[in-house]
Amino acid sequence: MIAGLPEEEYFSSGHRACAGCGEILAVRHALKASGKNTIAVMATGCMEVVSTPYPESSWKVPWVHGAFENHPAIASGIDAALKALGKRDKINLLVFGGDGAYFDIGFQALSGALERGHKATYICTDDEAYMNTGVQRSGATPPFGATTTSPAGKKIHGKQQAKKPLPLIVAAHGIRYVATASVSNIQDYYKKVQKALATEGPSFIHVFTPCPTGWYYDSADTIEIARLAVECRFQPIYEIENGALKFTSKIENPKPVAEYLQKQGRFKHLGKEETEFVQKYVDERYNFLLELEKQKKAFDVLL
């Protein structure tokens, strides 16, 4: 139990997630924040597979599975139906997908639902690869991350591209609440889910959810890995509320990124030069966000 959070569970134990799964913590605590009057929609992925092996289900609220390409359209339909029934204010609508779902395969469906303005809270549980199908690279895999489709060989050392800045792309749709969070700070995540649910129109939370199976670290270390990612600025934690970006946890004295990278098998091939590259990459991206914060209302004009 985490201090200050309700005891009631809407996601039961007995699911089949791996030991140390970060995503499952994000799903469970989003439901605590949302409560019993919730409808959940979920894309394909680990969370769907481990929580609903027919005829069993971990879900204690109504739950709908959708394909990558249409689950935000399903959520749009539910929003419209609730409005027509006069029940929209009484029911929370949570929509879950992994990084594969939102960075890549279901991106157009997410974008369409955001642009149409349907009220729903999208939660992207980011484990930086397609884990359910065997750890393939995604638009969220960071540079040099080794996956089964971006392996570390003699010449090419893991993924050669950057991570897509999805929260900023989502914010550019002119929605009123976007936040990033980490399973290393569940209280913060819980508050952000509540805030998202109270937002007018669509809202989006990107939650950093380490995966021991795909990142190759000990399953006991999930929270430590998630915390280190925040403390070295690899995973920035901020909100974009009504167009204004604001850090909710600013890291003034960051730990070296090397400390984070060295703890995971997916980065074990990195030499000095590549580690320095990732450090520079992390610094530049963090500084860019600091600049957006200084502008006070960076996305205001798009609302």
Ligand SMILES: Cc1ncc(C[n+]2csc(CCOP(=O)(O)OP(=O)(O)O)c2C)c(N)n1
């Ligand atoms: C259109 C389509 N392409 C590919 C697949 C195969 N597939 C099922 S789950 C999955 C990966 C999901 O990755 P992610 O969204 O990151 O969730 P995770 O499994 O990591 O939780 C893929 C590629 C599919 N079901 N549908």
